[in-house]
Amino acid sequence: MIIKAAQSTTGEVSAGLAEISAQLEIDDRGVPDFLALHFGVGLEAETLRANAVSMFGAGALHGGSSCLGVMGGSGVDIGGAGLGAFAIWDAAGSYGTTSIDLGDDAEAAAQEAALQALSHADRPGEIPEMVWLTVAPGREEQVIAGLRAVVGAETLIVGGSSADNDVSGKWAQFGPGAVHSDGLVVTVLFPSVQIASVYQSGYAPTGTNGTVTRVEGRRLYEIDGRPASQVLSQWSSGAVSVAEGEARSILAEATLWPLGRVTRQVAGVPFHLLTHPAVANSDGSIELFAAVSHGDQLWQMQGTADSLVARAGRVAAQTKEAAGDEIKGALVVYCGGCMLAVQDRMDEVSAGIKDHFGDTPWLGVFTFGEQGVPSGGGANHGNLMISCTVFGTGDR
Structure with missing residues (x-):
């Protein structure tokens, strides 16, 4: 070869x-x-x-x-x-x-x-x-x-x-x-x-997590019964903002604040598969670049430029x-x-x-x-x- x-x-x-x-x-x-x-x-x-x-x-x-x-x-x-x-x-x-x-x-x-x-x-x-x-x-x-x-x-x-x-x-x-x-x-x-x-990935969990309680395809409506956009904004200490009026892109804001799901343990360490929040909608939902399912446990992940x-x-x-x-x-x-x-x-x-x-x-x-x-x-x-x-x- x-x-x-x-x-x-x-x-x-x-x-x-x-x-x-x-x-x-x-x-x-x-x-x-x-x-x-x-x-x-x-x-x-x-x-x-x-x-x-x-x-x-x-x-x-x-x-x-x-x-x-x-x-x-x-x-x-x-x-x-x-x-x-x-x-x-x-x-x-x-x-x-x-x-x-x-x-x-x-x-x-x-x-x-x-x-x-x-x-x-x-x-x-x-x-x-x-x-x-x-x-x-x-x-x-x-x-x-x-x-x-x-x-x-x-x-x-x-x-x-x-x-x-x-x-x-x-x-x-x-x-x-x-x-x-x-x-x-x-x-x-x-x-x-x-x-x-x-x-x-180059990200680590913050420790904050919740359960998907409403989702349709790649549109996440609720985490723990609350509007997903509000939850993400709270978890990220306001780094990811909510939509006021029209839908807005949050791709850049969420790049260092994605959501993660534990899909398996590797040598006792959880592996988090990430999903990138893309759009915040006025109804409180978030559109994602990867699918999640009802009942999934989502973790707030955080990365840095370094x-x-x-x-x-x-x-x-x-x-x-x-x-x-x-x-x-x-x-x-x-x-x-x-x-x-x-x-x-x-x-x-x-x-x-x-x-x-x-x-x-x-x-x-x-x-x-x-x-x-x-x-x-x-x-x-x-x-x-x-x-x-x-x-x-x-x-x-």
């Missing part, structure tokens, strides 16, 4: 892909078996997809937009039109990608996408080592359920919800054949080497250690909301990762939702999370 990563700062599709091709040494190495392209929405998705197919072939091409840009071994590019690539050449492995509109039934669409991807990998009916996922924000829980129905509950599903620069819905997903605004891209990976992945900056490097170190310290490459998913909160310190985030990876090729994307597998559990969708997935040097 050979892995290479590349980044372009040209801000143009054709020139950017030419730069990517040169860095990946496509003329010498040939078309990769798997190519992930992640990009800021300043680049037009359909033009990017069509040019990439022409330049790299229509094999396992996986595309998804990333908030403001990307990061990697060459640094951070968050000017709005950054472009990054992560490529694998692996004659002993198998890779397959497909994309599909979510339609009316996101779970069924995810099942179909997984089956198609397995067929494209020439491994129908088999269980992949990993699924790399890019999905439109909104129905990630149903997508994960659909994927697990095909690949099983234990398979590593990791990736992120596609993003734009300002939560205006300009995000995009693409596979070899089409671009989507409300779709998903699925790549199944059967690599010839071992994989390790870590999925965490914790968000430091966490990515710690996750990288843990993942590398889990792989035996020798790795060939890595994919990093870092929440777009966290990135925006520490935007002026993203060079520190990137440097913290590089301190552990050195010259190992890696690519980082900024997402509006993160999918991963906590230690000892199954795949989940959460917000304000970080994941790192590394490809080791040992044979499977």
